[in-house]
Amino acid sequence: MVPVVEMTDIAIGFPGVKALDGVNFRLFPGEVHALMGENGAGKSTLIKALTGVYSIDSGTVTVLGEHKQFSTPAASQAAGISTVYQEVNLCPNLTVEENVLLGREPRRRGSIDWKGVRSRTREVLAELHLDQVDPGSLLSSHSIAVQQLIAIARSVEINAKVLILDEPTSSLDADEVNQLFRVIRDLRDRGVAILFVSHFLEQVYDISDRMTVLRNGKLVGEYMTRDLSRMGLISKMIGREMEALAELDQAPARTRARTDSGVTPFLETRGLGRKGSVSHVDLSVYPGEVVGLAGLLGAGRTEIARLIFGADKADEGSMAIKGASQRIRSPRTAIDLRIGFCSEDRKEEGLIGDLSVRDNLVLAMQASKGWARRIPRRVQDELVAEYIQALDVRPANPDALIRNLSGGNQQKVLLARWLVTHPELLILDEPTRGIDIGAKTQIQKLVSQLAADGMSILFISSELEEVLRVSDRIAVIKDRAMVADINNDDVSVEDVMTVIAGGAQ
Amino acid sequence: MKSLLKHRLAWPVIALAALLLLNQVFRPDFLSLRMQDGHLYGSLIDIMRNGAPTILIALGMTLVIATRGIDLSVGAVVAIAGAASCAYIAASPEPGSPVTAATAVLIAVIAGLALGIWNGFLVSTIGVQPIIATLVLMTAGRGIAQLITGGQIISVSNDPYKSIGAGYLLTLPISILITAAVFILAAVLTRRTALGTLIEAVGINPVASRLAGLRSRNIIWIVYVFSAVCAAIAGLMISSNVTAADANNAGLYIEMDAILAVVIGGTSLAGGRYTLVGTVVGAFIIQTLTTTVYTLGIPPEVTLVFKALVVITVCLLQAPKARNLLSSLKAAPKPAAKEKVAI
Ligand SMILES: Nc1ncnc2c1ncn2[C@@H]1O[C@H](COP(=O)(O)OP(=O)(O)OP(=O)(O)O)[C@@H](O)[C@H]1O
Ligand SMILES: [Mg+2]
Numbered sequence: 131m132v133p134v135v136e137m138t139d140i141a142i143g144f145p146g147v148k149a150l151d152g153v154n155f156r157l158f159p160g161e162v163h164a165l166m167g168e169n170g171a172g173k174s175t176l177i178k179a180l181t182g183v184y185s186i187d188s189g190t191v192t193v194l195g196e197h198k199q200f201s202t203p204a205a206s207q208a209a210g211i212s213t214v215y216q217e218v219n220l221c222p223n224l225t226v227e228e229n230v231l232l233g234r235e236p237r238r239r240g241s242i243d244w245k246g247v248r249s250r251t252r253e254v255l256a257e258l259h260l261d262q263v264d265p266g267s268l269l270s271s272h273s274i275a276v277q278q279l280i281a282i283a284r285s286v287e288i289n290a291k292v293l294i295l296d297e298p299t300s301s302l303d304a305d306e307v308n309q310l311f312r313v314i315r316d317l318r319d320r321g322v323a324i325l326f327v328s329h330f331l332e333q334v335y336d337i338s339d340r341m342t343v344l345r346n347g348k349l350v351g352e353y354m355t356r357d358l359s360r361m362g363l364i365s366k367m368i369g370r371e372m373e374a375l376a377e378l379d380q381a382p383a384r385t386r387a388r389t390d391s392g393v394t395p396f397l398e399t400r401g402l403g404r405k406g407s408v409s410h411v412d413l414s415v416y417p418g419e420v421v422g423l424a425g426l427l428g429a430g431r432t433e434i435a436r437l438i439f440g441a442d443k444a445d446e447g448s449m450a451i452k453g454a455s456q457r458i459r460s461p462r463t464a465i466d467l468r469i470g471f472c473s474e475d476r477k478e479e480g481l482i483g484d485l486s487v488r489d490n491l492v493l494a495m496q497a498s499k500g501w502a503r504r505i506p507r508r509v510q511d512e513l514v515a516e517y518i519q520a521l522d523v524r525p526a527n528p529d530a531l532i533r534n535l536s537g538g539n540q541q542k543v544l545l546a547r548w549l550v551t552h553p554e555l556l557i558l559d560e561p562t563r564g565i566d567i568g569a570k571t572q573i574q575k576l577v578s579q580l581a582a583d584g585m586s587i588l589f590i591s592s593e594l595e596e597v598l599r600v601s602d603r604i605a606v607i608k609d610r611a612m613v614a615d616i617n618n619d620d621v622s623v624e625d626v627m628t629v630i631a632g633g634a635q
Numbered sequence: 636m637k638s639l640l641k642h643r644l645a646w647p648v649i650a651l652a653a654l655l656l657l658n659q660v661f662r663p664d665f666l667s668l669r670m671q672d673g674h675l676y677g678s679l680i681d682i683m684r685n686g687a688p689t690i691l692i693a694l695g696m697t698l699v700i701a702t703r704g705i706d707l708s709v710g711a712v713v714a715i716a717g718a719a720s721c722a723y724i725a726a727s728p729e730p731g732s733p734v735t736a737a738t739a740v741l742i743a744v745i746a747g748l749a750l751g752i753w754n755g756f757l758v759s760t761i762g763v764q765p766i767i768a769t770l771v772l773m774t775a776g777r778g779i780a781q782l783i784t785g786g787q788i789i790s791v792s793n794d795p796y797k798s799i800g801a802g803y804l805l806t807l808p809i810s811i812l813i814t815a816a817v818f819i820l821a822a823v824l825t826r827r828t829a830l831g832t833l834i835e836a837v838g839i840n841p842v843a844s845r846l847a848g849l850r851s852r853n854i855i856w857i858v859y860v861f862s863a864v865c866a867a868i869a870g871l872m873i874s875s876n877v878t879a880a881d882a883n884n885a886g887l888y889i890e891m892d893a894i895l896a897v898v899i900g901g902t903s904l905a906g907g908r909y910t911l912v913g914t915v916v917g918a919f920i921i922q923t924l925t926t927t928v929y930t931l932g933i934p935p936e937v938t939l940v941f942k943a944l945v946v947i948t949v950c951l952l953q954a955p956k957a958r959n960l961l962s963s964l965k966a967a968p969k970p971a972a973k974e975k976v977a978i
Contacts, residue, residue, distance in 0.1 A: 441846060465848040479843050482836045484907050489832050496829050497848040504829040547847065 132195060133158050134292055134323045135211075140179055140189035144534065147525055149175040153189075153349045155342055157292065162314060162324045164338035164355070167367055168566045169538030170524045171344040173327050174215075177294055181206040181213050194291075212290035214281045214298055222270035227251035229269050230284050254283045257316075259309050273428050278302065279310065286317070293317060294325045297537065299333055300563045301474070303427045303592045311337050329538075329566050331360055345369050368568055393417070394453040396555050396586040397438065397469075401447035408433045408610045409446065415555060415586040420577060422601030422618070423590045424626050430610040431590045432474060435557045438588070439471040440464040465498055470553035472545055474560040474590070476537070480544045483533035487523070487543055488514045490532045494547050517546035521576075522569065537564040545573070555586040562596065574600050594623045606630055643901045646952040647916040650899075650945070654923045658930045665930070675806045678926065686922030687810040688713070688869035690915055692889055693896035694821050695862030697914045700897050701838045702851075702858055703906030704758060704765035709866040709893060711776020712750050713886025716743035716870030718783040721880035724791040736795035740871060747867025750776070751860030759855040773890070780882035790879040800876030810872050817865060822911055831909075834858065838906030892921050895946060920945070 135157040142150040150172045157163050165173045178184045180191060182200025191198050193209055200206040203213070220229045227247050236246035251265040260279055269277060278298055285293050295314075299307050314337060318324055328334055334341065335355060343350040343366045350366050358366075395414040403409035408430040415421045423431040436442045438449070440458035449456055451467050458464045461471070473479035482490055491514050496505055505513075514528045521542040523535075532540055541564055548556055558577070562570045577600050581587055591597050597604060598621060606614040606629045614629050658665045658678070668677035692709045699706045720739035727735045750772060757768035802809045825831030836844045837851045844851055869889070874880045898904060899920055900913030924945055928938045 439846075461846050462848045462850060471846065473843075473846060478840075479846050482839045482843055484839050485832065485835060489836070493836060493844075493849075494847040497833070497844075497850070499829075500850075501830040501833050501854065502828050504827065 212285035422597035425607035470548035695865035708772035713870035717874030751863030755856035755859035
């Protein structure tokens with residue numbers, strides 16, 4: 131069989147970093163090919179080299195037997211290569227249908243045929259089992275997950291020969307992953323070649339036929355998925371043998387909640403809510419406790435976090451911090467009460483892309499000191515060095531622009547932004563999204579460690595296993611309200627799923 | 636050499652040097668300076684002195700633009716400041732005394748402060764789009780200035796006041812010294828404190844900045860006040876130079892020159908990272924252009940076209956796409972996204 135895409139001996143360098151060095155990669159029609167590697171291994175860069183976002187320093191790209199060197203993403207798209215990037219890259223201010231068909235709207239006598247647009251969008255959405263999405267609604271009114279699926283809808287619409295998905299599942303819940311995989315298999319059976327990136331090993335083994343492993347910008351090898359064990363894959367990715375694995379399997383030690391009577395919770399909400407958002411949230415988080423928020427996507431977990439942090443204003447119910455009633459009107463008020471919030475939307479709500487890792491890392495701390503009292507450079511350097519090392523941010527260069535870091539490394543810097551402020555309550559919304567398997571365990575351990583030191587943590591994740599692993603207590607959110615509060619003693623994923631699915635508590 | 640060319644200031648500086656050289660070719664004494672009566676004279680000094688108001692205003696404009704804003708009202712503020720100070724001097728019992736001059740300066744600066752607070756209020760508290768908010772003062776401001784002057788051109792004769800725009804100190808024109816002082820103040824204020832970084836953060840990603848606890852309202856307020864105060868000082872210089880206040884024509888279109896200076900200097904209108912040095916270079920380019928037009932004897936009809944051509948060239952040279960095109964013509968291709976890294 132001839133590969134649709136063949137990349138040979140690809141090298142790409144950035145100032146100070148060899149992002150890719152002598153990498154070979156082949157993609158066959160009708161297969162799902164997983165690209166594997168740690169954060170910063172070069173996966174996204176390889177994709178961008180193929181799609182014409184970056185031009186390559188050396189090496190060749192062949193598409194359908196022809197030498198190609200795309201100079202723009204549009205050129206690669208015209209050649210049948212469609213990409214959904216790690217960060218959703220659609221237009222939030224346009225409607226769903228405009229996004230799906232942008233630039234290819236059906237026309238009638240020169241002007242856009244809006245009826246045609248609507249029905250075509252409906253068809254595509256239905257193919258992806260997204261019937262509930264209104265084609266005329268604004269893209270920004272949907273959760274990141276749905277936006278991600280809409281980005282995929284756009285690719286389906288193009289009828290691409292190659293579909294590239296860079297971490298499409300990092301913001302999807304189990305059902306949506308299944309939904310997506312159904313579509314992927316469908317497309318594969320139609321002969322589309324699919325390139326898939328994910329840090330979830332289960333998913334990779336579930337969906338892929340073949341994989342290519344990268345490490346530090348170099349090719350480790352190409353394998354058939356069925357021939358490579360999980361252990362084997364991990365050691366190929368991290369370049370070390372078993373000892374690292376033992377560490378991975380070990381669940382971080384959970385601290386026991388100190389919820390005995392007499393202790394005041396750090397945070398307590400009573401009937402907290404906001405019109406059109408969530409309602410009836412009775413949540414308490416004690417010092418030293420990790421409370422997990424579980425629920426399906428769109429259940430209202432992020433909305434609750436935003437209310438507590440003052441990113442949105444609550445208009446019903448009350449909130450007490452350390453027993454004293456508080457009205458939190460803005461993030462600034464929350465920060466002054468020693469609350470931190472690491473948002474799930476890295477690009478829109480986290481990164482200051484054109485500033486350095488250093489500036490991004492100390493931003494929250496600097497903001498609460500005010501502009502006049504600049505954190506001395508020496509102190510900044512110490513803090514930044516400390517956290518770059520603790521979280522293993524790569525490259526370990528404080529002056530690198532944060533937008534040039536790989537997705538997982540950006541996430542680590544944003545986490546560090548809040549850790550340096552030493553909050554008493556840290557709200558983590560999908561803190562391990564896009565983070566590789568090694569770093570993920572590291573962050574889960576860090577969460578337990580912080581709680582052991584007395585910090586209260588509100589932990590939100592689409593991965594139930596992860597929520598169960600780190601939380602002392604689990605609040606179940608359903609249909610924009612809190613429906614259950616479960617102590618995490620020997621609770622299984624199934625138990626929580628039952629509650630979510632509507633079984634009585 | 637290659638990395639030097641990639642520096643964000645490279646093209647503005649090259650453009651400025653080329654313009655100066657062009658003048659030198661046509662007028663061999665162009666770059667020479669001479670000392671006369673303890674004052675420094677020469678075309679370079681003239682350029683700096685005539686450009687001083689534009690530089691001042693462009694400095695304020697840079698910080699405003701960095702927050703994703705724009706200040707169209709600077710020309711009107713120039714007129715109001717000049718009108719207020721001249722009207723005060725003309726009406727005072729001792730129109731020639733230094734105290735009167737000092738009070739007039741104070742009045743102009745306070746007027747600038749007040750107008751800046753007004754702009755900042757509209758933008759940061761009410762949430763009006765900057766272009767609309769400052770358009771209000773741009774149009775209403777000239778009317779206010781006319782009310783102050785009673786529709787007349789007010790001429791004053793006060794030597795200390797005249798020296799702001801036309802006087803010399805330590806061999807240099809005072810207006811150059813004032814501009815240099817404001818430049819240093821702005822640079823120190825923004826880079827020695829965290830103000831500069833926070834301004835950039837607000838300009839790059841306002842949502843993320845808010846979630847990181849930034850009080851963007853205060854920061855936006857500061858930049859509009861700074862911009863208006865710069866404009867007020869420029870207004871003092873302009874009216875002092877001609878010892879008169881002209882409500883209709885003082886500072887007319889100066890906002891355009893200031894915005895151009897900022898853009899040519901390499902600060903993006905989309906907000907975010909800014910460079911004060913770049914802005915100064917940009918303002919010099921614009922002022923040198925005006926001089927060049929005279930040196931070359933270009934007929935007045937084509938002056939604006941000539942200016943526009945130079946501006947477009949510099950802006951093009953800064954655009955990543957155009958740079959790529961250039962470098963791919965020259966040597967091995969370098970990608971668009973990678974170019975940005977060097978900035
Ligand atoms: N535009 C750029 N400028 C400078 N360095 C870059 C740029 N893009 C990527 N890099 C560097 O290249 C390396 C590879 O990054 P890449 O984004 O390909 O990683 P990745 O494998 O996709 O990681 P992740 O799993 O975290 O998404 C990293 O060290 C990154 O910092
Ligand atoms: Mg990536």
